[in-house]
Amino acid sequence: xxxxxxxxxxxxxxxxxxxxxxxxxxxxxxxxxxxxxxxxxxxxxxxxxxxxxxxxxxxxxxxxxxxxxxxxxxxxxxxxxxxxxxxxxxxxxxxxxxxxxxxxxxxxxxxxxxxxxxxxxxxxxxxxxxxxxxxxxxxxxxxxxxxxxxxxxxxxxxxxxxxxxxxxxxxxxxxxxxxxxxxxxxxxxxxxxxxxxxxxxxxxxxxxxxxxxxxxxxxxxxxxxxxxxxxxxxxxxx
Amino acid sequence: xxxxxxxxxxxxxxxxxxxxxxxxxxxxxxxxxxxxxxxxxxxxxxxxxxxxxxxxxxxxxxxxxxxxxxxxxxxxxxxxxxxxxxxxxxxxxxxxxxxxxxxxxxxxxxxxxxxxxxxxxxxxxxxxxxxxxxxxxxxxxxxxxxxxxxxxxxxxxxxxxxxxxxxxxxxxxxxxxxxxxxxxxxxxxxxxxxxxxxxxxxxxxxxxxxxxxxxxxxxxxxxxxxxxxxxxxxxxxxxxxxxxxxxxxxxxxxxxxxxxxxxxxxxxxxxxxxxxxxxxxxxxxxxxxxxxxxxxx
Numbered sequence: 001x002x003x004x005x006x007x008x009x010x011x012x013x014x015x016x017x018x019x020x021x022x023x024x025x026x027x028x029x030x031x032x033x034x035x036x037x038x039x040x041x042x043x044x045x046x047x048x049x050x051x052x053x054x055x056x057x058x059x060x061x062x063x064x065x066x067x068x069x070x071x072x073x074x075x076x077x078x079x080x081x082x083x084x085x086x087x088x089x090x091x092x093x094x095x096x097x098x099x100x101x102x103x104x105x106x107x108x109x110x111x112x113x114x115x116x117x118x119x120x121x122x123x124x125x126x127x128x129x130x131x132x133x134x135x136x137x138x139x140x141x142x143x144x145x146x147x148x149x150x151x152x153x154x155x156x157x158x159x160x161x162x163x164x165x166x167x168x169x170x171x172x173x174x175x176x177x178x179x180x181x182x183x184x185x186x187x188x189x190x191x192x193x194x195x196x197x198x199x200x201x202x203x204x205x206x207x208x209x210x211x212x213x214x215x216x217x218x219x220x221x222x223x224x225x226x227x228x229x230x231x232x233x234x235x236x237x238x
Numbered sequence: 239x240x241x242x243x244x245x246x247x248x249x250x251x252x253x254x255x256x257x258x259x260x261x262x263x264x265x266x267x268x269x270x271x272x273x274x275x276x277x278x279x280x281x282x283x284x285x286x287x288x289x290x291x292x293x294x295x296x297x298x299x300x301x302x303x304x305x306x307x308x309x310x311x312x313x314x315x316x317x318x319x320x321x322x323x324x325x326x327x328x329x330x331x332x333x334x335x336x337x338x339x340x341x342x343x344x345x346x347x348x349x350x351x352x353x354x355x356x357x358x359x360x361x362x363x364x365x366x367x368x369x370x371x372x373x374x375x376x377x378x379x380x381x382x383x384x385x386x387x388x389x390x391x392x393x394x395x396x397x398x399x400x401x402x403x404x405x406x407x408x409x410x411x412x413x414x415x416x417x418x419x420x421x422x423x424x425x426x427x428x429x430x431x432x433x434x435x436x437x438x439x440x441x442x443x444x445x446x447x448x449x450x451x452x453x454x455x456x457x458x459x460x461x462x463x464x465x466x467x468x469x470x471x472x473x474x475x476x477x478x479x480x481x482x483x484x485x486x487x488x489x490x491x492x493x494x495x496x497x498x499x500x501x502x503x504x505x506x507x508x509x510x511x512x513x514x515x516x517x518x519x520x521x522x523x524x525x526x527x528x529x530x531x532x533x534x535x
Binding site: 100 | 404407408410411413414415417418419420421422423424425
């Protein structure tokens with residue numbers, strides 16, 4: 001579905017991504033793990049068109065994404081849930097959701113997805129008229145995910161959805177991700193919480209200083225000694 | 239002070255307040271989305287009056303059509319200024335765009351001097367606006383009702399656009415963060431252009447009514463109303479539309495009342511706005527309705 005080949009990206013003069021290649025097959029949950037500053041977020045921003053690569057290929061369902069505007073890419077079915085719960089704090093929960101569906105014109109589909117996200121996140125329904133900024137951190141993350149779903153994406157990109165959340169909420173977020181996945185949405189998930197991400201992923205990539213250094217089935221990577229040592233903070237000899 | 243003079247002052251205050259409010263909205267809307275004080279806004283206001291003037295005086299158009307064309311041309315002018323002078327500096331430090339705005343302001347005022355000539359021109363005033371209307375024993379001309387009424391209608395329309403339409407939603411999203419808005423599929427450049435078009439169109443309505451009210455226009459007329467309405471926007475809380483309207487009315491009303499009740503201070507009429515600015519910056523830097531300053535990410 002999404003094919004990235006030999007991608008090179010410079011960010012503020014830094015060579016942020018050095019020839020990364022990866023694939024996200026239709027219906028899969030793919031995760032990209034790695035430490036802070038490895039270039040994961042830059043990769044997502046490049047897929048969305050917020051960042052333009054200096055070279056490489058970005059193919060989505062046979063279409064070249066490199067020449068497309070962000071708006072066009074969103075219309076193609078790629079939606080990002082940005083890092084740090086970038087919701088609109090001055091807008092109501094409802095308005096945030098409407099913005100998620102901004103490029104859509106199918107009123108029935110929008111109404112259907114609205115029901116769907118309210119079923120997924122009943123709290124948001126209770127708070128529909130409240131301003132986004134008044135929600136708790138966990139609720140804001142739910143709103144960010146719900147807003148992403150309102151676009152009716154075929155590929156959902158998630159940037160560190162568990163960042164800064166209490167453990168119980170982290171669990172909730174991962175449960176929701178699995179539920180979205182089970183509904184048939186293809187997901188590319190970026191996480192520092194490699195353990196949790198790899199545990200639910202079909203396929204995983206490990207990124208280090210702008211390059212993909214390891215890849216494999218999620219569960220295989222989870223048990224890979226090098227990964228455990230470097231990213232899961234576990235001493236294998238123990 | 240007789241009742242008649244008092245009512246006349248009220249009418250003057252409401253009228254001037256309306257004009258200031260219309261002009262202040264442009265400052266606040268542009269600031270809201272670009273975090274930029276568009277110092278060229280006063281000159282946009284000035285040029286709108288010349289568009290209307292040439293429409294009636296040179297092209298002999300009916301005033302309704304001439305005024306309408308002037309509003310459309312002024313909206314376009316605002317869009318063009320953003321494209322030419324601010325958009326190329328979008329990613330530059332904020333001070334660069336501010337300097338560019340001051341440059342555009344000077345450029346337009348001086349171009350106005352060259353093209354329109356320094357001598358004031360007499361603005362065409364359709365007789366219909368001069369119809370006397372009697373109210374509680376006091377006679378005022380229709381214009382004093384037209385200006386606040388039209389302002390009220392425009393405020394309702396603006397409120398509808400900003401809070402009830404998809405375009406308004408996109409504008410408010412872009413106000414928070416360009417990239418996040420883009421991720422929703424919002425065309426941020428378009429939202430900015432619409433903001434400039436609306437702000438400039440309102441300045442044009444203000445300009446035309448200014449011409450109708452004061453009869454004379456000149457290339458320097460943008461300077462003081464421009465500065466005062468910038469102050470009105472800051473006073474009300476820059477970035478906040480209701481604040482700009484409130485600030486505009488307080489400023490316009492205050493100015494008229496100062497002169498009416500303390501005629502000895504009439505010479506300080508223009509200073510009044512600046513004193514107000516200093517006071518609000520000392521006491522409440524975010525303005526009357528401005529919320530806590532938020533850093534744009």
